[in-house]
Amino acid sequence: MNKKIVHDALILTAFTLVLGFLLGVVYDITKEPIAAAQKAALDEAYKVVFADAQTFEEDETFDAAAAAELIGASEFSKDEITAVNKALDGSGNVLGYVINVTSHEGSQADISFSVGIQNDGTLTDIPLHPSVKHRVLAYWYRKNLFIPSLRERQKRPIR
Numbered sequence: 001m002n003k004k005i006v007h008d009a010l011i012l013t014a015f016t017l018v019l020g021f022l023l024g025v026v027y028d029i030t031k032e033p034i035a036a037a038q039k040a041a042l043d044e045a046y047k048v049v050f051a052d053a054q055t056f057e058e059d060e061t062f063d064a065a066a067a068a069e070l071i072g073a074s075e076f077s078k079d080e081i082t083a084v085n086k087a088l089d090g091s092g093n094v095l096g097y098v099i100n101v102t103s104h105e106g107s108q109a110d111i112s113f114s115v116g117i118q119n120d121g122t123l124t125d126i127p128l129h130p131s132v133k134h135r136v137l138a139y140w141y142r143k144n145l146f147i148p149s150l151r152e153r154q155k156r157p158i159r
Contacts, residue, residue: 025142046085046098049116053087053095078104087116096154
């Protein structure tokens with residue numbers, strides 16, 4: 001009986017090692033294409049925010065710790081600014097900023113979106129990221145149910 005248990009344990013261990021190795025190989029193969037697809041999806045969301053921008057680059061002056069402290073003291077304490085990017089035209093002039101925000105208060109999952117703010121303080125758009133798993137918000141976004149009210153307000157500065 002003990003030999004049978006040891007034999008079965010060795011077989012399970014061998015299966016686990018082989019399958020773990022295969023999983024690691026598949027991860028290495030798919031890691032770069034997945035990262036490229038995620039970056040392309042973010043760039044597409046950035047283009048919705050700033051259609052005139054040619055490129056987007058990370059704002060080096062963004063301080064995540066300072067942003068977290070500022071947000072923590074506000075009514076949006078469960079939100080997080082994950083990145084700030086500059087929207088640049090073909091000459092390299094800054095058209096405005098794209099701010100990536102993640103809200104941890106979604107009923108089904110985190111809600112990630114970008115906020116575009118032009119240099120004059122005008123709000124451009126708020127597209128949901130493709131990774132949003134909140135079904136209702138994704139449906140509203142696809143059907144353009146809440147965007148018209150945003151477009152009416154986008155000419156007013158948010159300051």
